[in-house]
Amino acid sequence: MQTNLTVIVLTHNEELNIEECLRSLVPLKCRIVVVDSGSSDKTLEIVQNHKVEIYNHEFNNYGDQRNWAQQNTGIETDWVLHIDADERLNKLLCENIINVLMDNSNSEIDGYLISRRTIFMGKFIRYGGHYPVYHNRMFRIAKGMCETRLYDQHFIVDGIVEKLSGDIIDVTDDLDDWFNRHMKWAEMEAEQILGKNKKNKLVESKLGGTPIERRRWMKNNLYYKMPLFLRCLIYFGYRYFVRLGVLDGYKGLIFHFLHGFWYRFKVDTCILKKKLNWV
Incomplete structure (x- = not known):
């Protein structure tokens, strides 16, 4: 049985990252939508080995791409989670996402702030004001959208937002x-x-x-x-x-x-x- 959640992943030439990204989503048992913008490497070949739905859309900017994905991929779940191909969900975050989806007492909550953990060349960047850094990533699809900026886009949630324990892990090895x-x-x-x-x-x-x-x-x-x-x-x-x-x-x-x-x-x-x- 699938959870009441759709995960959106944007890709473009992410053959080095997409495998670990998709593996980290398996515990959620949810619908996964990959929106690719013309990858020329093995990204799509790797994606096709997973239980995901693939869409192609020309890239303009991140805000437009994320909003297009929300509006044009047939999402019927109440909740949506956005992650990038070079990110992974840790075990604690997956557990807490499942818990909030199963908890009927949180009906007043419209979105969740999730901390991003940066792993740079194998090193957890803990200091310098870089952890924890919270972002709106999971929200009720009727309540959220991405702001339309060229860079430094954040998601706007119209309603009550709370923090959720666990991390989205941002990995840089190259x-x-x-x-x-x-x-x-x-x-x-x-x-x-x-x-x-x-x-x-x-x-x-x-x-x-x-x-x-x-x-x-x-x-x-x-x-x-x-x-x-x-x-x-x-x-x-x-x-x-x-x-x-x-x-x-x-x-x-x-x-x-x-x-x-x-x-x-x-x-x-x-x-x-x-x-x-x-x-």
Whole structure:
């Protein structure tokens, strides 16, 4: 008997990740929908070995792709869970998802915040403000959607949201793939910051709100107010020293430098390039 849940997984050339992702979903005993955007590797070959439904849809941005998946894949379950192909659900999270789906006393709850655990080159990144980081990932399908942004999209849930114990594990083992993704995301974030992709229905920026709303407030009202290039240096120092990222060891140094300084520096470079119309 299937649970009252549909899991949506977006894929594009994820042959290194999709097997472990799909295996982690097996305990949920639910419908799994894979939406692929033109993979040219063995992603679809691997997916076809699992009990999933495959859809193909051209990729525009993550928000549009996630919303398309919700609206066009024949979902009849009350609940939906969104994960990425490079993510896995740990055992505790699977157990708690099943528990809330079976519990009829939680009818007033419309969504759940789930913590993301980053595993970088085999190292759990515990410090630097990087764990726990909560995201709306599971919600009643009639109550939630993804905000339509080019980058840094979050899910909007219209109703009561609670935290759910357990982690979505985000795995990075391939640095080349990491750089390729973040080079693309830096361009998208720069365009987003410059206001070339402003749309309605965004997560609120609220200091006293949910963890997601607080992070959005701090980004909009503190980080983006600082000078280009200086802010990424300040941010890295804050993460690495004030938030104790130094305790994550040498792999943590690589991660916090790349994620907290290099990526933010790349975004600022893209912003300046677009402002000055560099080729």
